[in-house]
Amino acid sequence: MSRKKKNIVLQNILVEDYAAEGKSLAKVDGKVIFIENVVPGDVVDVRLGKNKKDWAEGVPLKFHSYSPERATPFCQHFGVCGGCQWQMLPYQKQLQYKEKQVRDNLQRIGKVNLPPIAPILGAADTRYYRNKMEYTFGNKRYLSREELNDPTVNGMQDVVGFHARGMFDKIVDIETCYLQAEPTNAIRLTIKEFARAHEYSFYDIRNHEGLLRTMMVRLCTTGELMVNIVFGEDDESKRKALLEYVLEKFPSITTLLYTINTKKNDSLHDLEPVVYHGKGYVMEKLAAAEGGQEFFFKIGPKSFFQTNTRQGEQLYRVTRDFAELTGKETVYDLYCGTGSIGIFVSPGAKKIVGVEVIEAAIEDAKENAALNQLKEAEFYAGDVIDICDDDFFAAHGKPDVIITDPPRAGMHEKLVRKILDMAAPIVVYVSCNPATQARDLNWLDEKYEVTRIQPVDMFPHTLHIENVVQLKLKTKG
Numbered sequence: 258m259s260r261k262k263k264n265i266v267l268q269n270i271l272v273e274d275y276a277a278e279g280k281s282l283a284k285v286d287g288k289v290i291f292i293e294n295v296v297p298g299d300v301v302d303v304r305l306g307k308n309k310k311d312w313a314e315g316v317p318l319k320f321h322s323y324s325p326e327r328a329t330p331f332c333q334h335f336g337v338c339g340g341c342q343w344q345m346l347p348y349q350k351q352l353q354y355k356e357k358q359v360r361d362n363l364q365r366i367g368k369v370n371l372p373p374i375a376p377i378l379g380a381a382d383t384r385y386y387r388n389k390m391e392y393t394f395g396n397k398r399y400l401s402r403e404e405l406n407d408p409t410v411n412g413m414q415d416v417v418g419f420h421a422r423g424m425f426d427k428i429v430d431i432e433t434c435y436l437q438a439e440p441t442n443a444i445r446l447t448i449k450e451f452a453r454a455h456e457y458s459f460y461d462i463r464n465h466e467g468l469l470r471t472m473m474v475r476l477c478t479t480g481e482l483m484v485n486i487v488f489g490e491d492d493e494s495k496r497k498a499l500l501e502y503v504l505e506k507f508p509s510i511t512t513l514l515y516t517i518n519t520k521k522n523d524s525l526h527d528l529e530p531v532v533y534h535g536k537g538y539v540m541e542k543l544a545a546a547e548g549g550q551e552f553f554f555k556i557g558p559k560s561f562f563q564t565n566t567r568q569g570e571q572l573y574r575v576t577r578d579f580a581e582l583t584g585k586e587t588v589y590d591l592y593c594g595t596g597s598i599g600i601f602v603s604p605g606a607k608k609i610v611g612v613e614v615i616e617a618a619i620e621d622a623k624e625n626a627a628l629n630q631l632k633e634a635e636f637y638a639g640d641v642i643d644i645c646d647d648d649f650f651a652a653h654g655k656p657d658v659i660i661t662d663p664p665r666a667g668m669h670e671k672l673v674r675k676i677l678d679m680a681a682p683i684v685v686y687v688s689c690n691p692a693t694q695a696r697d698l699n700w701l702d703e704k705y706e707v708t709r710i711q712p713v714d715m716f717p718h719t720l721h722i723e724n725v726v727q728l729k730l731k732t733k734g
Contacts, residue, residue: 265305269321272299275354277361277692279342279720280314290315294336296346298324326350331384331435337399338429339422340436341718352379352714355722359691359712366695369702374710378571383717385438386565388476388541392417392445393523394452394459394469395428415459417449417472426462440507441474444484448472451502460489465521468492473558478566481539482507485514485530485558487523500533511535514558526617530558543570543601545577552600554625561594561618568715572687572723573601575711576660579685579727582606586657589681591641591672596622596634598660598687603631610653611636612644642671656681667693673700680704684728689715691724698726706731 267285272295276282280291283303289312292303300322303315330336330344343351356377363371380386398414399421418431433442452459452469460467470489476482484503488496496515504513512535516528530537538557543566545552556562563569576598580588582605590599593611595618603609609631613619619638626634635653637644650656659681661668667690668676676684677700684705688694691712698707709727 265308266318267303267305267315270301270303272297272301272324275357277358277720288312292317296324296326298326333433334418334429334431337401337421338419338431340419340434342720343718348379348383348717351717352377355714355720356712358722359710359724362691362695363698363707363710366692367698367702367707369698369707371707372709374712377712377714377722378568378575379714380565380568380717382567384435386567386717387436388478388562388566389564390434390437390441390474392431392472392474393420393428394449394467394471395426396459396461396467397427399424399427399429415449415453417445417459417469437474437476440482440509441476444474444503444507444510445472447506448486448499448503451499455495455498457495457499458490466490468495470518471523475539475556477539477541477556479540479542480509481511481541482509483512483514483535483539483556483558484510485516487516487518487525489518491517491519504534512537512539516558525559526615541566543573543597545601545604546574550604552597552629554595554597554600555621555628556595557621559617560621561615562597563715565715568713569597572713572715572725573598575713575725576685576687577602577605579683579709579711579725580605580658580660581683582658587654588658588660589645589656591645591659591661592663593622593636594618594662596625596636598662599634599636600625600629600631602660603629603634606658607633608654609634610656612641613638614640642669642675645672645675650679655679658683658685660685660687662687663693665690665693668697670700673697677701677704680730682730686726686728688724688726689721691722694724694726698728701728704730 270283272281272283281295283290291314301317302319304318305313305315307314327345328347335344394417398416400412404410416428416430418429421427421429458467460470468490471487473485513533514530516530538555541554542551586606587608588606590611593613596611599609599611616638619636622636705728708729711725713723715723
């Protein structure tokens with residue numbers, strides 16, 4: 258161990274295991290060191306940041322040897338844009354570590370009796386799997402360390418891509434992204450070329466000015482393609498020239514929209530995108546089984562939908578399987594979004610009741626239910642905690658099955674209490690964060706036992722993991 262300017266550097270450290278959230282760990286004299294940007298098997302020198310009595314965090318300074326588990330990243334931007342954290346790991350290893358993350362969280366935080374965890378469901382497609390991408394325009398290009406030391410390189414460049422990891426005002430100028438199929442890269446690069454040639458201003462996030470701000474591309478399995486270009490200024494002539502050029506170059510775009518955003522944040526929830534070409538929405542579909550019944554969903558520029566359609570089908574099939582429906586059940590779909598889970602499981606249920614805080618999502622849910630000709634499906638806007646009171650249950654029926662798919666923060670304790678009060682025979686908990694799911698399972702343990710667990714990988718090459726848990730009321734005695 259060497260010290261220099263209060264920096265502590267640990268030398269020749271063997272990285273032993275995967276921890277969580279993309280970090281790996283080593284142990285030095287009984288102390289756990291969490292290290293970023295390494296994989297188990299690497300031997301590195303580590304500079305410590307946070308340094309507590311029993312644990313510390315660090316970053317690699319020098320690699321003495323690389324793990325045999327490593328793979329060569331396929332993207333030139335890997336390690337900079339932050340979109341994919343795990344391209345240096347073979348996909349099967351990624352799946353092993355994700356499954357381990359679920360197991361560790363449920364055991365360490367949940368502290369409840371667990372059945373065997375089913376092997377994780379990996380993705381058939383590990384590239385081009387996202388149906389939606391959001392790009393940012395900016396006037397400051399992220400520079401590599403080499404470029405920063407080169408006086409001939411100027412970072413003030415008009416670029417479009419992703420925010421550099423940990424930097425709100427620097428944009429990684431993306432050439433090829435492997436997360437979404439073409440024409441996503443072609444559209445982005447064409448707009449950049451046109452805008453530079455015609456001297457359009459790219460957004461300056463520090464000074465809140467500039468014409469081109471962000472862009473969303475949504476590509477559906479139906480072939481429908483939506484593009485929404487967000488402008489930071491209202492300049493009709495420049496806007497029209499760009500939109501016409503995009504339509505001419507990409508006739509495959511079925512819906513082209515634009516949004517004027519002069520606010521200081523990028524959120525579109527309080528803005529109205531304007532339809533420039535097409536019907537203003539796209540249609541996506543989910544199959545109940547290979548070659549089985551298909552459900553259709555209308556998706557607008559602000560709608561939420563599972564970002565990986567094919568794995569979304571896997572996730573929903575697991576959810577439906579865990580619900581054990583016989584055609585007689587009233588199913589409550591909490592945090593229902595645009596109603597996709599409830600609609601997907603509806604053929605096996607007597608009635609679907611969906612609750613979601615975002616009103617626009619509920620409007621979409623009602624439309625999607627009508628689109629799929631569901632008669633016994635009702636959707637209500639409001640906070641789940643406020644809506645799901647005794648009067649609501651009295652009016653709509655006691656749930657036989659509760660499906661809950663909360664945000665990353667997990668369920669509010671009051672909702673957990675309400676679920677315990679309602680005592681539905683089966684609860685299916687879909688989670689994008691096994692740590693908060695584990696905490697909630699601990700709360701639910703008062704009346705429920707965990708009976709089935711199925712991790713699903715929705716986002717290859719990232720550290721994100723979905724997990725579905727089935728809970729059943731404990732038998733008395």
